[in-house]
Amino acid sequence: xxxxxxxxxxxxxxxxxxxxxxxxxxxxxxxxxxxxxxxxxxxxxxxxxxxxxxxxxxxxxxxxxxxxxxxxxxxxxxxxxxxxxxxxxxxxxxxxxxxxxxxxxxxxxxxxxxxxxxxxxxxxxxxxxxxxxxxxxxxxxxxxxxxxxxxxxxxxxxxxxxxxxxxxxxxxxxxxxxxxxxxxxxxxxxxxxxxxxxxxxxxxxxxxxxxxxxxxxxxxxxxxxxxxxxxxxxxxxxxxxxxxxxxxxxxxxxxxxxxxxxxxxxxxxxxxxxxxxxxxxxxxxxxxxxxxxxxxxxxxxxxxxxxxxxxxxxxxxxxxxxxxxxxxxxxxxxxxxxxxxxxxxxxxxxxxxxxxxxxxxxxxxxxxx
Numbered sequence: 001x002x003x004x005x006x007x008x009x010x011x012x013x014x015x016x017x018x019x020x021x022x023x024x025x026x027x028x029x030x031x032x033x034x035x036x037x038x039x040x041x042x043x044x045x046x047x048x049x050x051x052x053x054x055x056x057x058x059x060x061x062x063x064x065x066x067x068x069x070x071x072x073x074x075x076x077x078x079x080x081x082x083x084x085x086x087x088x089x090x091x092x093x094x095x096x097x098x099x100x101x102x103x104x105x106x107x108x109x110x111x112x113x114x115x116x117x118x119x120x121x122x123x124x125x126x127x128x129x130x131x132x133x134x135x136x137x138x139x140x141x142x143x144x145x146x147x148x149x150x151x152x153x154x155x156x157x158x159x160x161x162x163x164x165x166x167x168x169x170x171x172x173x174x175x176x177x178x179x180x181x182x183x184x185x186x187x188x189x190x191x192x193x194x195x196x197x198x199x200x201x202x203x204x205x206x207x208x209x210x211x212x213x214x215x216x217x218x219x220x221x222x223x224x225x226x227x228x229x230x231x232x233x234x235x236x237x238x239x240x241x242x243x244x245x246x247x248x249x250x251x252x253x254x255x256x257x258x259x260x261x262x263x264x265x266x267x268x269x270x271x272x273x274x275x276x277x278x279x280x281x282x283x284x285x286x287x288x289x290x291x292x293x294x295x296x297x298x299x300x301x302x303x304x305x306x307x308x309x310x311x312x313x314x315x316x317x318x319x320x321x322x323x324x325x326x327x328x329x330x331x332x333x334x335x336x337x338x339x340x341x342x343x344x345x346x347x348x349x350x351x352x353x354x355x356x357x358x359x360x361x362x363x364x365x366x367x368x369x
Contacts, residue, residue, distance in 0.1 A: 070104035072293075074332040075302045079310050091314065091324045109334050114141045115169045117334060121199040126176035126187055127254055128205055129320060130303060134254060134333075135162065135175045137326040141334070142166060174198075179208035181222035188229045197249055202301070202333065204254025206281050207273070207319070214272045220284030227290050230297050252333055253291060253298035256282060257307040257325075260318035269319070299336055301329045 076096040081089050095106045109117065125135050132155065139151055143166070155162050155175070162175040178184050184203050191197055209219050234248050259278055264270045282304065290296040306328050307314065307321050315321045 071336060073101045073104055075305050076101050077328055093328050108331055111142060114334055118171045120170040123173045123200045124198040125202040126178040126184055127203055128179045128207055131204055131254055133326045134202060137323055137330040141330060178205055181205050181226050185226045185229050188233055192233050199249055201249045202252040202254055206256050210273055210277060210281055216280035216284055219281055220288055223284055223288045223290055227288055251298045252301050254301050255303045257303045257321060260312055263318035265317045301333055303329060
């Protein structure tokens with residue numbers, strides 16, 4: 001930024017006197033204006049770092065640009081498969097090794113850092129069985145193994161909501177069973193009526209509609225209604241809440257996974273949930289401008305991209321993927337909620353490196369779809 005200011009100053013010093021010369025000013029007057037301009041601009045450029053308001057403004061512009069460019073690389077992950085002596089493969093993932101991705105310095109968050117990030121927050125995840133798997137991965141990030149054993153039996157009750165309060169970090173998490181987009185719209189209307197707003201909101205729905213309605217146009221109409229409800233709700237009014245204004249939540253849209261038609265577990269699914277139908281449903285999401293990259297309110301958690309790269313080795317039923325896929329999505333969600341957290345040297349030791357994680361399989365019968 002300082003280089004750009006210097007170039008601008010040089011252009012002013014060069015071209016303004018030329019313009020003055022065009023007004024037939026004397027050579028002495030032109031030299032006077034040139035020297036005065038040069039001195040003022042030189043002093044301004046050199047003093048800018050020492051003036052907090054200007055320095056912060058310049059830094060904020062650079063930070064926003066850097067943050068936005070890094071967000072676009074959050075889903076640029078690579079997968080690694082290694083055999084083991086056990087029945088399951090060891091599946092690991094990490095961010096790509098391109099120069100652009102490396103410059104973002106992404107790091108996986110460990111339990112300590114995730115707990116610190118989510119401390120005192122209210123997280124709501126609403127949607128179908130994939131949203132339920134996101135909840136599982138999120139809780140696995142902040143709870144120990146013993147606590148997770150008790151969570152799974154309650155979380156995977158079919159067609160049911162789930163709620164947990166993690167006292168150690170003051171985090172409240174709600175899972176709302178919402179198989180259709182209209183259920184998500186109703187949830188937003190409930191928030192508005194009750195004058196409440198979560199800190200982090202993850203939503204996503206579409207597979208139930210694809211199976212039971214199979215009409216992409218109707219799905220698009222539902223998504224547009226959802227978007228309109230959200231835009232009427234955000235930014236949150238200062239009237240909401242008892243403790244003053246509430247910040248707008250971090251909004252994430254849970255994309256649909258790749259569907260491997262040949263191994264879907266019912267004939268009805270194989271007939272209706274085709275690649276063509278999936279593409280039509282995803283196109284409605286983009287056409288409705290629901291996502292941030294098209295001017296909408298939601299950042300996409302691109303389960304489609306993650307599941308496509310992980311491939312058939314990461315699923316048993318062609319629809320629900322192993323936990324490692326959702327763990328990658330949760331890490332990306334946490335990084336964006338922390339505004340693309342980039343540790344300095346003193347903090348980097350507390351972060352968990354991109355190490356291998358065993359793929360976790362859950363019985364297909366426990367899923368809602």
